[in-house]
Amino acid sequence: MREKILTYIERNSRVNLKDLAILLGTDEAMIANEIAAMEKEGVICGYHTLIDWDKTGSEKVTALIEVKVTPQRGQGFDKIAERIYNYPEVDCVYLISGGFDFMVMIEGKTMRDVAQFVSDKLSPQESVLSTATHFILKKYKDHGSVMVHQSKDERMLITP
Amino acid sequence: MRNPLSDTVVNIKPSGIRKFFDLVSEMKDAISLGVGEPDFDTPWHIRDEGIYSLEKGRTFYTSNAGLKELKVEICNYLNRRYHVDYNYQNEVLVTVGGSEGIDMAMRAMLNPGDEVLIPQPSYVSYEPCAVLAGGKPVIIELKAENEFRLTAQELRDAITDKTKLLVLPFPNNPTGAIMERADLEAIAEVIMEKDIFVLSDEIYSELSYNGEHVTIASLPGMWERTILINGFSKAYAMTGWRLGYACGPKAIIEQMTKIHQFAIMCAPTTSQYAAVEALRNGDEDVAKMREAYNQRRRFLMHSFKEMGLECFEPFGAFYVFPCIKEFGMTSEEFAERFLKEEKVAVVPGTAFGDCGEGFLRISYAYSLDNLKIALEKMKNFVERLRAEQKRG
Numbered sequence: 197m198r199e200k201i202l203t204y205i206e207r208n209s210r211v212n213l214k215d216l217a218i219l220l221g222t223d224e225a226m227i228a229n230e231i232a233a234m235e236k237e238g239v240i241c242g243y244h245t246l247i248d249w250d251k252t253g254s255e256k257v258t259a260l261i262e263v264k265v266t267p268q269r270g271q272g273f274d275k276i277a278e279r280i281y282n283y284p285e286v287d288c289v290y291l292i293s294g295g296f297d298f299m300v301m302i303e304g305k306t307m308r309d310v311a312q313f314v315s316d317k318l319s320p321q322e323s324v325l326s327t328a329t330h331f332i333l334k335k336y337k338d339h340g341s342v343m344v345h346q347s348k349d350e351r352m353l354i355t356p
Numbered sequence: 357m358r359n360p361l362s363d364t365v366v367n368i369k370p371s372g373i374r375k376f377f378d379l380v381s382e383m384k385d386a387i388s389l390g391v392g393e394p395d396f397d398t399p400w401h402i403r404d405e406g407i408y409s410l411e412k413g414r415t416f417y418t419s420n421a422g423l424k425e426l427k428v429e430i431c432n433y434l435n436r437r438y439h440v441d442y443n444y445q446n447e448v449l450v451t452v453g454g455s456e457g458i459d460m461a462m463r464a465m466l467n468p469g470d471e472v473l474i475p476q477p478s479y480v481s482y483e484p485c486a487v488l489a490g491g492k493p494v495i496i497e498l499k500a501e502n503e504f505r506l507t508a509q510e511l512r513d514a515i516t517d518k519t520k521l522l523v524l525p526f527p528n529n530p531t532g533a534i535m536e537r538a539d540l541e542a543i544a545e546v547i548m549e550k551d552i553f554v555l556s557d558e559i560y561s562e563l564s565y566n567g568e569h570v571t572i573a574s575l576p577g578m579w580e581r582t583i584l585i586n587g588f589s590k591a592y593a594m595t596g597w598r599l600g601y602a603c604g605p606k607a608i609i610e611q612m613t614k615i616h617q618f619a620i621m622c623a624p625t626t627s628q629y630a631a632v633e634a635l636r637n638g639d640e641d642v643a644k645m646r647e648a649y650n651q652r653r654r655f656l657m658h659s660f661k662e663m664g665l666e667c668f669e670p671f672g673a674f675y676v677f678p679c680i681k682e683f684g685m686t687s688e689e690f691a692e693r694f695l696k697e698e699k700v701a702v703v704p705g706t707a708f709g710d711c712g713e714g715f716l717r718i719s720y721a722y723s724l725d726n727l728k729i730a731l732e733k734m735k736n737f738v739e740r741l742r743a744e745q746k747r748g
Contacts, residue, residue, distance in 0.1 A: 200647075215655070220651065351391055353390060354380055355373075356707070
């Protein structure tokens with residue numbers, strides 16, 4: 197049941213619990229308890245909203261930055277990651293396999309802001325060896341939602 | 357000039373749905389709960405395979421009975437899912453939708469005057485196809501108190517010495533009814549005793565919400581007298597690809613293939629290649645869609661209960677068949693008023709047989725959001741009708 201609940205609310209976090217109980221064929225109290233437990237355990241970490249900022253007036257730029265580090269003795273990657281993720285402008289920090297060590301996602305008002313952040317705050321870090329900054333130009337699909345077009349129901353209205 | 361038309365054809369009643377279709381088409385922004393096809397797109401990997409086959413230039417005829425790989429996969433599928441065995445070499449025919457399978461089977465099996473038992477309410481094609489094949493349709497009116505399942509007694513009462521074929525459409529369009537193992541065993545007894553044949557239309561087999569679907573062909577003594585019809589339209593959301601299949605004993609499939617060869621040549625090649633991919637790797641997609649339909653089904657049943665609308669719980673397909681007899685009007689009158697006053701289209705039960713009078717077919721092949729809006733309108737309409745009845 198947990199998996200069913202999670203699969204549903206991952207894409208529809210605003211569903212009201214009474215409806216969810218009906219959809220999954222169980223009772224509301226059970227769903228509420230499971231969700232509360234999962235929130236406590238850190239299985240559910242947050243409820244966010246997916247926004248296409250390009251359609252608003254706001255200026256926003258997102259960058260994907262590959263960061264190569266040299267882990268300090270006795271520190272390993274976790275400490276370095278902490279120093280990076282503490283910055284509020286940092287959206288994501290992932291430890292990845294491949295040519296670089298971390299993938300960092302940053303949001304800023306302009307490309308210059310982001311570049312500034314990288315050169316002032318990120319690169320000078322003791323353990324950081326090198327960075328490679330990629331700017332996101334267009335988001336086609338994000339978090340499972342296609343952003344570029346709305347699907348229309350093109351079926352014939354009545355079929356036997 | 358002479359009359360160019362065949363009397364038989366002219367005498368076939370036009371589809372009861374047509375009239376409604378025209379009405380609904382004229383309305384702007386009507387919400388239609390009247391569709392008979394999935395709201396999902398064909399899963400991408402299946403579409404991709406179809407596209408790839410076109411890029412590779414696979415645009416020629418396939419062999420009449422269908423692509424070998426497809427027939428092999430169909431047999432694997434039926435074995436894996438429904439524990440029934442067919443030989444891909446001569447016991448499978450790939451058809452243009454389940455529709456063609458039904459037509460071919462009837463044409464291959466009926467002699468003039470043979471009676472065809474057709475349980476109703478059910479899909480609109482069985483009666484016309486039986487007539488066109490020279491058979492005589494005999495309707496069995498199913499009952500809400502039996503959850504619209506076919507009982508052994510009803511079957512026995514309808515059989516005469518002219519009965520040749522029983523059409524068994526489960527999971528059912530429009531009622532959403534299923535036949536469980538015990539139900540099938542009960543009628544199998546009668547079928548074998550009376551030595552008749554079964555045309556089992558199982559196109560909704562994957563959309564079964566109460567345990568696994570059972571095919572009558574897997575019951576002892578039934579394989580040799582059943583033509584199993586299934587396809588890709590509802591399970592894989594491939595309605596427009598026009599692909600289905602018929603399986604059965606070699607003697608029957610051989611004859612069906614013969615006519616199919618003359619009338620159709622072969623089912624669409626692109627669809628066949630895509631279908632191979634569907635059968636090989638589509639189980640997960642089907643499971644996801646089934647879960648989504650099941651959620652909507654629960655939601656609908658809950659809403660009807662809240663409205664106080666009488667409806668037996670359907671465990672198959674994507675339709676609910678609520679009863680509107682309490683309002684003292686015909687299904688058509690209800691549906692028309694509902695359309696005019698709330699701009700929601702549903703299909704009157706009479707489109708599927710006279711015994712559908714007093715019922716509506718509501719499809720839940722829609723997003724939950726759309727369903728919610730439509731149900732809200734239905735609630736308002738029902739409350740209004742009840743207030744009218746009180747006053748009147």
